[in-house]
Structure formats: structure tokens, C-alpha cells
Amino acid sequence: MSGSHALRGLRAAVVGGSIGGCAAALALHRAGCRDTTVYERTAGALADRGVGVAVHAARYAELAAAGYLDASMPWVRLAERHWYVRDERVPLGRMLGSNAFPFRTYNWGPLWRELRARVPEGVRFRSGTPVLSVAESGAGAAVHTEDGSEPYDLVIGADGYRSVVRAAVCPAVEPRYAGYLAWRGAYPQSRLPDSGSWPEHSCAYVVFSGATSSSTAFRGRTETYASTGSSTPQCPSARASAATTPPRFRPELWTHRRGPCCTNS
Ligand SMILES: Cc1cc2nc3c(=O)[nH]c(=O)nc-3n(C[C@H](O)[C@H](O)[C@H](O)COP(=O)(O)OP(=O)(O)OC[C@H]3O[C@@H](n4cnc5c(N)ncnc54)[C@H](O)[C@@H]3O)c2cc1C
Structure with missing residues (x-):
């Protein structure tokens, strides 16, 4: 897999380690981030959520060519x-x-496991680590957890519908x-x-x-x-x-x- 290295040298965090978070971590690594951390509040492997994550055949071709999915993943x-x-x-x-x-x-579980397995070893995947908040800090943003605060050049929100990243970026927007x-x-x-x-x-x-x-x-x-x-x-x-x-x-x-x-x- 080759990347564009557009983000070469940046330090990045991804909040949420589900399907979106794993895919984002992979993309950041390919784009050249030198240091990437994924924060996932759930400890251990994420549980199965059933059949039915549907991928259009044309989108599959793009994702397979880019190395996110491959033919060996079980699908219907x-x-x-x-x-x-x-x-x-x-x-x-x-x-x-x-x-x-x-x-x-795709069954949700195998899809997540396959994406998780593609997250490069150099990416830190911190399971069981809820992010309490995200705030602007200098030219980047700081991620706050129970262990303290970490500064990053870039923070990606992949933390679902009650996103703490969205709360930091658009505080007036609330799920309805x-x-x-x-x-x-x-x-x-x-x-x-x-x-x-x-x-x-x-x-x-x-x-x-x-x-x-x-x-x-x-x-x-x-x-x-x-x-x-x-x-x-x-x-x-x-x-x-x-x-x-x-x-x-x-x-x-x-x-x-x-x-x-x-x-x-
Ligand atoms: C059975 C099923 C079938 C689906 N089918 C389709 C489909 O066909 N097409 C489609 O587009 N969508 C579908 N969806 C919806 C969507 O694709 C999935 O829900 C998918 O999991 C969304 O991925 P995500 O990474 O964006 O968010 P989520 O899966 O919601 O993941 C968010 C992650 O962030 C973590 N998190 C949240 N807050 C924090 C925090 N503060 N700190 C750290 N971690 C945090 C959560 O624990 C979670 O792991 C389906 C969903 C299910 C369950």
C-alpha cells in the first residue's frame, strides 16, 4: 500500500476505534503521519453487530484497490x-x-476485525481509553483522558453520534x-x-x-x-x-x- 505522504511528520489522534476509526488510522498512516494514536473507550475487541453493512460494488472496487478491503473477507x-x-x-x-x-x-464483526488487522503496528491503539474532551491547543488540539492531556497536530473524530470531537468543533450542534x-x-x-x-x-x-x-x-x-x-x-x-x-x-x-x-x- 502506498500513500501520498500529504501529512508527513504530523502527530495525529483518532477518537473512536470502530469501522471509521480503523479506516482513518490506516489513511493517516498512509498519508505519512509519524505518530498516530487511536483512542477507543471499549476494552478488548468490539462485539459483533450483525449482518448488513452494505458496500456498493463500485465502492468495493475503490476500497479494494486502496487496500482497505480485500476479496478474502467474508461477504454475501x-x-x-x-x-x-x-x-x-x-x-x-x-x-x-x-x-x-x-x-x-459484510457482517459487522469480520469487517471490523479485518480493518483492525490492517491498522499498522506503528499506530498505538488504546482500547479501554475514553476521551473525556478535545480542545484547541496551539496550532493543533489536545485530547483529554483520565491519564492526562496529549497534544496533537490533528484530531479525527470517529466517535459516533455522541462525538466529543464534534462537541469541540461545533458546540452548538446536538444530536436530535x-x-x-x-x-x-x-x-x-x-x-x-x-x-x-x-x-x-x-x-x-x-x-x-x-x-x-x-x-x-x-x-x-x-x-x-x-x-x-x-x-x-x-x-x-x-x-x-x-x-x-x-x-x-x-x-x-x-x-x-x-x-x-x-x-x-
Ligand atoms: C448491523 C449494522 C448494519 C449497518 N449497515 C450499514 C450500511 O449498510 N450502510 C451504512 O452506511 N451504515 C450501516 N450501519 C451503520 C454504520 O456503518 C455502522 O454503525 C458503523 O459501525 C459506523 O462506524 P463508525 O466508526 O462511524 O461509528 P461507530 O461504530 O458508532 O463507532 C464509534 C466508536 O467510537 C467509540 N467512542 C465513542 N465515544 C468515545 C469516546 N469519548 N472516547 C473513545 N471512544 C469513543 C465507540 O466505543 C465506538 O467504538 C450499520 C450498522 C449496523 C450495526
């Missing part, structure tokens, strides 16, 4: 997305249509409930009475009143997400559905989905 090919709606005459629901879905899905809920469940595929009926390499989107659920199979397990919006007309899941649904069957899907989320649309 998705080719199509099938849209189902309720129909009493068909037990599985009626398939309204399908559209291309050229994605690879966006108006939708999501549930996730994973179970052995053998427990599905109709498991053989679902097409291979497809992701099933089941649309019913007020909610959309999606299911993907991965190594004998089926992972299902369901999301529903609140009464806000700006509900992001409704906007996302509108953006990613093929126009030819959008009106009918919309009718089936009409529920608390869409009463104003």
Missing part, C-alpha cells in the same frame, strides 16, 4: 432488491417489482431524534417455514402500513430490519424510501406504506 453478494406488499391471496405477499442492487454485505425507530433481529434461516422460497442474492423489502422491513441472508442466518417513521412529514425513512424506490411502482408502494409516517405526504 446482493444483486437485486425485491419489493413485497401485503396481499391476502399470496402467503409470502405479492412481489411488486425488483430493482438492481449491486452490493456486497430524527423521528423514526428501527428494530433488528437475526435468527437461523432454518426457522423460516418458507426459507426456500426467497430468491438467492436478493434483499427482501416488505412494505406495510407505516413501516418497511428488509431481510438479508448471511451464512445460514437471516437478518431483518424494520423501520418506521413518526408523524413528522420530514421523516428520513420516508424520504429515503422515496429516493431509492423505482418510480414505476413507487405510487403503489406508497399506498401500502401509508401510515403514521406518511399521513402528511
Whole structure:
């Protein structure tokens, strides 16, 4: 792997050692940082969070060429997305249509482990070290932990939705409930009475009143997400559905989905 060395000689910190943090540490090392530290509040390996981190085939090609992902990582090919709606005459629901879905899905755990393994040895990965705050300091920023304060030329925030780095950079910005809920469940595929009926390499989107659920199979397990919006007309899941649904069957899907989320649309 070669890098541009655009950050040659800088001392850098990354707050958060999950997927974004490991990828950032790798990028900083490739860009020539002489000394990089990752702060991760969780001790030990991060736990599995299930199937479903989807990477578009074209993005995979870029990430593989740059050395972030490689073909040996376990993944499942998705080719199509099938849209189902309720129909009493068909037990599985009626398939309204399908559209291309050229994605690879990765189980969160192996994806994290592979990225973690690619973080170069020279990068310090401090597990079990929560960052208490980040503050400007001279030409850079200081990272405060229980062990004291460390100055850096550059601090990257990869610390999730309650980011302490964001609090330092944009103190007025606070996370706000966006108006939708999501549930996730994973179970052995053998427990599905109709498991053989679902097409291979497809992701099933089941649309019913007020909610959309999606299911993907991965190594004998089926992972299902369901999301529903609140009464806000700006509900992001409704906007996302509108953006990613093929126009030819959008009106009918919309009718089936009409529920608390869409009463104003
Ligand atoms: C099952 C699943 C499927 C998903 N599928 C997709 C998908 O298809 N597409 C997509 O774009 N996204 C998807 N996501 C969402 C997203 O990709 C993942 O949540 C991903 O883990 C986000 O990575 P991240 O590194 O940005 O943040 P996070 O995984 O949230 O990591 C933040 C890290 O920072 C650490 N941290 C937080 N605060 C501190 C602190 N003060 N000090 C030190 N450490 C701190 C946390 O412990 C955590 O490890 C999915 C998520 C899950 C769980």
C-alpha cells in the first residue's frame, strides 16, 4: 500500500476505534503521519453487530484497490432488491417489482476485525481509553483522558453520534431524534417455514402500513430490519424510501406504506 505522504511528520489522534476509526488510522498512516494514536473507550475487541453493512460494488472496487478491503473477507453478494406488499391471496405477499442492487454485505464483526488487522503496528491503539474532551491547543488540539492531556497536530473524530470531537468543533450542534425507530433481529434461516422460497442474492423489502422491513441472508442466518417513521412529514425513512424506490411502482408502494409516517405526504 502506498500513500501520498500529504501529512508527513504530523502527530495525529483518532477518537473512536470502530469501522471509521480503523479506516482513518490506516489513511493517516498512509498519508505519512509519524505518530498516530487511536483512542477507543471499549476494552478488548468490539462485539459483533450483525449482518448488513452494505458496500456498493463500485465502492468495493475503490476500497479494494486502496487496500482497505480485500476479496478474502467474508461477504454475501446482493444483486437485486425485491419489493413485497401485503396481499391476502399470496402467503409470502405479492412481489411488486425488483430493482438492481449491486452490493456486497459484510457482517459487522469480520469487517471490523479485518480493518483492525490492517491498522499498522506503528499506530498505538488504546482500547479501554475514553476521551473525556478535545480542545484547541496551539496550532493543533489536545485530547483529554483520565491519564492526562496529549497534544496533537490533528484530531479525527470517529466517535459516533455522541462525538466529543464534534462537541469541540461545533458546540452548538446536538444530536436530535430524527423521528423514526428501527428494530433488528437475526435468527437461523432454518426457522423460516418458507426459507426456500426467497430468491438467492436478493434483499427482501416488505412494505406495510407505516413501516418497511428488509431481510438479508448471511451464512445460514437471516437478518431483518424494520423501520418506521413518526408523524413528522420530514421523516428520513420516508424520504429515503422515496429516493431509492423505482418510480414505476413507487405510487403503489406508497399506498401500502401509508401510515403514521406518511399521513402528511
Ligand atoms: C448491523 C449494522 C448494519 C449497518 N449497515 C450499514 C450500511 O449498510 N450502510 C451504512 O452506511 N451504515 C450501516 N450501519 C451503520 C454504520 O456503518 C455502522 O454503525 C458503523 O459501525 C459506523 O462506524 P463508525 O466508526 O462511524 O461509528 P461507530 O461504530 O458508532 O463507532 C464509534 C466508536 O467510537 C467509540 N467512542 C465513542 N465515544 C468515545 C469516546 N469519548 N472516547 C473513545 N471512544 C469513543 C465507540 O466505543 C465506538 O467504538 C450499520 C450498522 C449496523 C450495526
